Amino acid sequence: MRxxxxxxxxxxxxxxxxxxxxxxxxxxxREEPAVASAAEITNWGLSFxxxxxxxxxxxxxxYLKQFDxxxxxxxxxxxxxLTFDCGFENxxxxxxxxxxxxHDAKACFFVVGNYLETAPDLVQRMVEEGHLVGNHTYHHxxxxxxxxxxxxxxxxxxxxxxxxxxxxxxxxxxxxxxxGKFNESNLKMAQELxxxxxxxxxxxxxxxxxxxxxxxxxxxxxxxxxxxxxxVLLHVTSQTxxxxxxxxxxxxxxxxxxxxTLDQLTAQGN
Numbered sequence: 001m002r003x004x005x006x007x008x009x010x011x012x013x014x015x016x017x018x019x020x021x022x023x024x025x026x027x028x029x030r031e032e033p034a035v036a037s038a039a040e041i042t043n044w045g046l047s048f049x050x051x052x053x054x055x056x057x058x059x060x061x062x063y064l065k066q067f068d069x070x071x072x073x074x075x076x077x078x079x080x081x082l083t084f085d086c087g088f089e090n091x092x093x094x095x096x097x098x099x100x101x102x103h104d105a106k107a108c109f110f111v112v113g114n115y116l117e118t119a120p121d122l123v124q125r126m127v128e129e130g131h132l133v134g135n136h137t138y139h140h141x142x143x144x145x146x147x148x149x150x151x152x153x154x155x156x157x158x159x160x161x162x163x164x165x166x167x168x169x170x171x172x173x174x175x176x177x178x179x180g181k182f183n184e185s186n187l188k189m190a191q192e193l194x195x196x197x198x199x200x201x202x203x204x205x206x207x208x209x210x211x212x213x214x215x216x217x218x219x220x221x222x223x224x225x226x227x228x229x230x231x232v233l234l235h236v237t238s239q240t241x242x243x244x245x246x247x248x249x250x251x252x253x254x255x256x257x258x259x260x261t262l263d264q265l266t267a268q269g270n
Contacts, residue, residue: 042144044071044180044199054201054227064199067187071199073229074268079260080252081231082107083198085136085176089119090209092242097125099245105259107131108198109236110176113138116162127167132262134174134198135159144181152189174198174262196266200233202226207235215244223251231265 046055054072057064061072073079084096086109100107109126111133116123126133137143138158146152156175163171175195177186182197190197204221206213213221218240222232234241249259 042142042181042183044177044182046201048225051224052227054229055225057199057201064187064197067184067191067197068195068266069187069190069197069199070231070265072201072227072231073260073265075228078228078255078257079264080226080257081229081260081262081265082234083134083176083200083231083262084109084234084236086111086115086119086236087140087207088112088114088237089122090237090239092239093119093122093236095242096236096245097122097129097131099249100131101129102246103249103253103259105249106261107259108134108172108174108262110134110136110174110198111159111163112136112140112178113158113162116159116166120166123163123166127169132172132174133163133167134176134262135171135195136176137178138162140178142179142181143177143186144183147185149189149192152186153193156190156193156195172262196262198231198262200231202230203233206238206241209237209239212238212240215240218244219248219251222248223255226252226255226257 045058047058048055054075057071059071061070064070073081082100082105084107086093109123109131111123123133135156136159137155139155141155143152143155146155160171163169173193173195175190175197176199177197180199187197202222202225204213204218206218226232236242
């Protein structure tokens with residue numbers, strides 16, 4: 001039997017690293033224009049300018065598009081693209097899937113090796129219920145520090161192979177950089193491998209399992225900042241997300257939003 005790379009304690013250590021880095025990204029709120037180039041950027045960041053409108057990324061949508069990369073959709077369409085990062089299973093994914101099914105909303109779940117190894121039944125359910133399963137790398141490293149294609153492809157390919165073993169299908173070609181860490185070389189390598197890189201335009205601090213936001217705190221972050229074309233990033237490790245998902249989707253629908261897929265998003269960009 002193949003030895004598992006991560007056990008649960010290691011997963012919690014991994015989550016802590018993810019949290020610290022992503023928190024720094026989410027708190028990047030400087031009032032400055034998007035840059036035209038991301039050659040030197042290694043940490044995805046957003047600047048929220050106005051409630052109800054898409055934030056400005058520290059790499060522009062136009063810049064990212066040349067590498068088949070996205071962080072936001074059409075500003076003229078009240079469509080939300082739901083994505084979930086899956087570092088490890090924490091007992092909340094089933095509730096999230098139940099809520100998505102109730103609302104006939106499809107999402108993309110970005111999985112790492114640990115999740116594939118420990119929750120293959122949930123991965124299979126995602127596929128059976130029409131969701132996309134994306135590539136979040138096998139070991140969740142800082143990919144901006146990986147400069148050669150062989151190492152980059154190894155991280156991506158290991159996820160593809162495990163997904164194929166579980167589902168009998170090829171993995172959809174969507175990639176999310178761990179911790180939001182990237183550089184231009186990474187975007188090019190992902191593109192060469194046939195992947196489209198997916199960042200996000202809305203997220204909140206939902207990953208600390210021992211310091212979960214209250215439901216009210218979650219709504220205060222997620223409702224005012226929703227915007228047309230939003231690519232929403234949530235974590236399946238969050239108990240709060242599992243508890244609020246049904247009502248959250250209802251509230252967004254009441255605001256006039258519908259739910260789209262990454263397939264639809266990227267088709268618009270071509």
